[in-house]
Amino acid sequence: MPAEINVRTDAGYGAAGNGIADDTPAIQRALNDIDLDGRIIIPAGVYKLRKATSHFTTNDFTESTTDKLPCYYSLQIMRRCTIQATGAVFIINTSTTIEESYGAILGIGIEGINIIGGAVFGTVFPLNGYQVYRNGILLQNCDDAIIDGFQGMNLTQAVQIYSSVNCKVKNVRARNCYGSGIMVYKGSNNTVEDCFATNCWDGVISLFFTSTSTINRCHVSETRATGFAGGQGITVEHNSGSAVTNCIVEGFYYGIDVKNGSTGSIVKGNTLTNNLCQIAIRKGDPLNTQGVCTNVEISGNLIFDGKKDSGYAPILISDGGSGHVVKDNVVDEIPYLVAQNTTVTDTNNYSFTI
Secondary structure, eight states: OOSEEETTTSTTTOOOOEEEEEOHHHHHHHHHHOOTTEEEEOOSEEEEOOOOSOEEEOSSSOSOSSOOOEEEEEEEEOSSEEEEOTTEEEEEOOSSOTTTOOEEEEEESOTTOEEESOEEEESSOOSOOOTTTTOSEEEESOTTOEEESOEEEEESOSEEEEEEESOEEESOEEEEESSOSEEEEEEESOEEESOEEESOOSSSEEEESOBSOEEESOEEEOOOSSSOTTOEEEEEESOBSOEEESOEEESSSEEEEEESSOBSOEEESOEEESOSEEEEEESOOTTSOOOOOBSOEEESOEEEOOOTTSSOOSEEEOSOOBOEEEESOEESSSSOEEEOSSOEEEESOEEOOO
16 A cells, blocks of 8 residues: 555546546545555645445434435545645535535544645535535544645535544635534534634534534634525534634624533633624524523623624523623623523623714
């Protein structure tokens, strides 16, 4: 097994990278052949990917509890390696039906995957799809993975880390995704850092059923004029001990949304603007599993230019939980806090009107 493979120049692979030829077989051969801890080089170019013939069945991923469709990906990582794809753009067809849809890069049960650079672009913005059917990267049970400098557009999700621990998603750019731009689903001790996500939907960056995970120094925005007013910027759902810190969140219905029984979450040092409700702690949406949150800290945030005709206070706590702390925030609206059926410690906040 070779320790390094260049998919364009090494004999036996021959990827074209011209956006016309089907490069799926060449890149998959490299993924099959590379030695443990080896490096696959995918030079700058445009690589057209098709739907693979093999699939895995989704048991936890889909939004439906009755219809479990087979899930297809173009490429599957077979062992621990580094994929160096700076300047490489992968194109997948996102104009298909849900049954014919597919994602780009899949890893299952492999520790230490390292993906550097690369972009996956769908051909059109998908108007439907389950959580994993048109993803750029899906890593399931892949501990200690690093995704650095990746981009995704016109997908269901750009990146999903599923049931994994100690993974790092950094310097990722996600836009125009039907679902979350970046989702960490189950697992623990995962980090999403220095990422930019815009014009995605419903938890643009999301921590879901995780623990002790962090979203840090990310910029999340919604700029589309109409039809997308109900989305959430950053969501923390069913979490224990996770944190959202030093982020910028703008243009959503809920800016940072802590819900569904999260406990011990920290929302600290963020800047929120132009959201209907800037920060919320709540039970969740009626169609989801709802739960009371406890011991959430909202501290040191700068909150300004909210949509003052929305009927919401900048900070809304309405879940009936206890142990919440709101402190050291700067808010340009009075009243800045509405707490319903809950106990809150409210100290050292500065509110003003302009």
